[in-house]
Amino acid sequence: MNRKLFRWIVLFLLMAISHALPAQQVVTFENPETKQRYENLLENLRCLVCQNQALSDSNAGLANDLRVEVERMLRQGESDQQVVDFLVDRYGDFVLYDPPLKTSTYLLWFAPLLLLILFSVSMITYFRHQKTIMTEPPLDCKQRARAADLLNDVDQ
Amino acid sequence: MWRFTLPLMGFGLLVLILAIGLTQDPSEVPSPLIGKPAPEFELPRLHDPSQNLSLADLKGEITLLNVWASWCESCRVEHPFISEIAASGAVAVYGLNYKDERGEALKWLKALGDPYQAIAVDQDGRVAIDFGVYGAPESYLLDQNGVIVYKKIGPITARDWKEDVSPLIQQLRDKQL
Numbered sequence: 001m002n003r004k005l006f007r008w009i010v011l012f013l014l015m016a017i018s019h020a021l022p023a024q025q026v027v028t029f030e031n032p033e034t035k036q037r038y039e040n041l042l043e044n045l046r047c048l049v050c051q052n053q054a055l056s057d058s059n060a061g062l063a064n065d066l067r068v069e070v071e072r073m074l075r076q077g078e079s080d081q082q083v084v085d086f087l088v089d090r091y092g093d094f095v096l097y098d099p100p101l102k103t104s105t106y107l108l109w110f111a112p113l114l115l116l117i118l119f120s121v122s123m124i125t126y127f128r129h130q131k132t133i134m135t136e137p138p139l140d141c142k143q144r145a146r147a148a149d150l151l152n153d154v155d156q
Numbered sequence: 157m158w159r160f161t162l163p164l165m166g167f168g169l170l171v172l173i174l175a176i177g178l179t180q181d182p183s184e185v186p187s188p189l190i191g192k193p194a195p196e197f198e199l200p201r202l203h204d205p206s207q208n209l210s211l212a213d214l215k216g217e218i219t220l221l222n223v224w225a226s227w228c229e230s231c232r233v234e235h236p237f238i239s240e241i242a243a244s245g246a247v248a249v250y251g252l253n254y255k256d257e258r259g260e261a262l263k264w265l266k267a268l269g270d271p272y273q274a275i276a277v278d279q280d281g282r283v284a285i286d287f288g289v290y291g292a293p294e295s296y297l298l299d300q301n302g303v304i305v306y307k308k309i310g311p312i313t314a315r316d317w318k319e320d321v322s323p324l325i326q327q328l329r330d331k332q333l
Contacts, residue, residue: 061255062290066285088188090285090287091290092188
């Protein structure tokens with residue numbers, strides 16, 4: 001029984017640490033600034049195979065190949081923009097976590113603003129309507145007398 | 157009146173958006189390479205590594221470049237249809253052996269048949285990156301000038317062939333006349 005329990009504990013411990021293992025091999029650059037750029041780039045580029053992972057997190061074969069490419073380009077002294085362009089030329093805007101502003105992405109970028117405007121307009125009209133109901137003029141003498149008559153009728 | 161129609165309209169809109177969403181496949185990323193010249197490459201041939209296969213060898217006719225590997229299960233599923241395409245003579249079918257081992261690749265072809273005119277070996281997957289490949293199988297239709305006109309991610313099916321590839325080939329042939 002203890003043996004079984006022990007196995008379970010080992011299994012869970014292994015599961016716990018497996019998450020902490022880095023997907024990528026450790027890459028060293030002579031210049032710490034380049035290393036920082038390398039890491040930033042990988043965090044902001046999407047893995048094409050497992051689309052919810054960044055290039056830095058993915059174990060997919062392609063992600064690994066692309067990391068090697070990014071590393072090679074940085075070593076050759078290419079700029080961040082050149083690296084991003086290289087990937088966008090081949091894989092499209094999809095590799096970017098931060099989509100560029102262009103015709104096909106207008107809806108994506110402006111939908112929140114559009115919804116905010118729509119919501120504000122409907123709220124304003126709603127409250128205006130409420131206000132007109134509340135500010136209806138009170139009854140005058142004649143109307144009040146008539147109302148009293150009607151109520152008396154009901155009572156009898 | 158508005159009290160009922162407005163929420164109903166909102167609901168209708170939501171249904172419409174979700175319905176459109178259902179027809180989209182998020183795993184299919186459109187390739188930016190369509191309509192552009194295929195990337196240049198020069199790779200050893202699988203059957204005779206001393207000889208090279210390059211983009212120039214593919215130009216002059218309409219070609220289907222099929223990315224495959226012996227480790228790829230879907231390629232095995234796709235293989236009979238690729239063979240069928242090759243046998244029909246509709247296009248020249250070329251292979252790009254993606255990150256594979258030569259021995260395994262040759263064994264695979266021996267077991268299943270070799271439908272390819274020639275196969276380029278992309279051992280480290282570097283050329284595949286230029287093509288924007290992100291897994292095997294993938295297929296590219298190249299026109300006579302080596303321009304990519306179509307890309308299929310995943311196994312090419314009879315339906316893809318009938319609805320997309322075949323009409324495109326017809327168009328290219330008509331244009332040439």
